[in-house]
Amino acid sequence: MKKIEAIIRPENLDGIRIALQEKGIIGMTVSEVQGRGRQKGVCLQWRAGEYCIEFLEKLKLDMIVDDKDVEPAIAAITQVAKTGRNGDGKIFIYPVEDVVRVSTGERGKEAI
Amino acid sequence: MGLKIPKMRFKHIFLAVILLAVLTNGAFAAEEPKIDTGDTAWVLISTALVMLMIPAVGLFYGGMVRKKNALSTIMFSFAILALISVQWVLFGYSLAFGHDVAGVIGNLDWIGLNGVGQAPNADYAATIPSMAFMMFQAMFAVITVVLITGAFVERIKFSAFLVFSFLWATLVYDPVAHWVWGAGGWLRNMGTLDFAGGIVVHVSAGVSAVAIALVIGARKGFGKHTMEPHSIPLTVIGAMLLWFGWFGFNGGSAVASGGLAVNAFVVTNTGGAAAALTWMLLSWYHKKPSVLGTATGGIVGLAAVTPASGFVTPLAAIVIGSVAAVISYYAMLFRMKRNIDESLDVWACHGIGGAWGAIATGIFATTLVNPAGANGLLYGNSGLLVTQIIAVAVTWIYAFAVTFILAKVIDVTIGLRVGEEEEAVGLDVSQHAEKAYS
């Protein structure tokens, strides 16, 4: 089992959700986060002059999947989220040791 | 028949009451000026309008600070409303408008509003009860102190803030109000024109803001880290409510309901509008049409047109407002460049806006608008301009000096500033044990 963590542009959420659903990945957690990377921050206006924000608004998707679903998930996310410009986001893959479904007590793959 | 007797009795009593009323009314009329119900109604409504400006400043400022200081910033205006309302009734009104002592201060004859009753006082407003005038002026005293709070948001100790506000109203506002508006006040005798407080309210607050900002010092991280306004919608709501209340602030300063009040009403709206438009264009020229900038411009224009509103024409108001926006915009940039953390630009908005407005009154005033006023430079009288400049300069120096000393004294005695950790978690939790949003 792996954890897939994708940082995406907020406007791509629905497209990605649908693309993942087509690959059979339904469960996920969405958080509003702020991020910075190659894409620069943005400068906004104060009453006179301006101030700059170093972090931009992004969404983070967390999902725990079976090993075999990792590459399809990466493909689905990339296919929707890729514009080729800085700021498209990143995908991180982590190992997961165990999963428990709270409602039933199921463990491991059963609980995904 | 048994019913008819009481009917007759009522008729007689009724006639007797009317007769009595006519007689007594006539007797009073011979001794005192007559109260005008229309004037009284307008001044009471204006008083309520100005009262609304007080929480409006709280919202206006509250939106520009960080989330962790939103409540504390709004609390400043509420606390001052309560504090200075009491100060005003106890002795503030007497100091500002009481019987003159050497042109510089009122005496304490009217302490606790002793002698300030339902009869008019012809020195200030001949057709309304003097209590109505007192209450209208109370709101001016409150809002002036409230304006200064923009200078020290996010770092002042609440106890020090209360002491400062109380003493500032007593040592700066009351004397300056007396000089300019009090019967016998030396600037008033010199011929200074300040219709609704460009000098008394805006210059005194704006200059004092710089003085206390210099004493209290910059917020931690100022100039280094981003301090993002947490809710511009809150600020815009505040600006709109201020604009609304300003009709009472300036229109009510006619202390009568008539042509002059209407002129002030029109000029006020026009000056604010011209400045908002100018500021919007300025921000557009530099980047994009800014919402925060447009709201700020409106307030600057309203402040600038305040001293002039009872003396100038609507066309003059367009010039006054537009110029105010330009000067204030660059004053704000200048303040930032100097790295002075006068946090919400009370000086750039009110100090500069009010000073320009008072000087502009010396240029654009005309007796065609207000026969009780004077002509300005454009109408062939250069003397008024000189008078106005002197009044602004004197207020500038006095307010700065007294506020600076007052702030220093509070700083070395009880301390102006919260501790570093209290500042870091924000004043909402550290000073009030409350949170704005949860």
Place this chain on the structure above:
Amino acid sequence: MKKIEAIIRPEALDAVREALEEKGIVGMTVTEVQGRGRQKGVCLQWRAGEYCVEFLPKIRIDMIVDDGFVEPAIEAIISVAKTGKSGDGKIFIYPVEEVVRISTGERGEQAI
């Protein structure tokens, strides 16, 4: 590659960001979280009386770095976020299996 997850005081964010930047770590994701640990909650006032909040506002910073950056990053964070009192936060390190940069499709260390 490792994931560094740091829970810090909100007011330390700007300084932490700068300290990390000096070590060459630019990309990160910031999330507003609520946490509890040794630092107790705080009691706030109701109109009369009070209520206690058990969780305090904290900031979580997530960053994925090359193994060699882990210790410098920890040092940088501690150097500015440490006050010595309870509530300074914690730093967690996790293994990361894969990273994908969405805009280019790059993988692994190239994508950090």
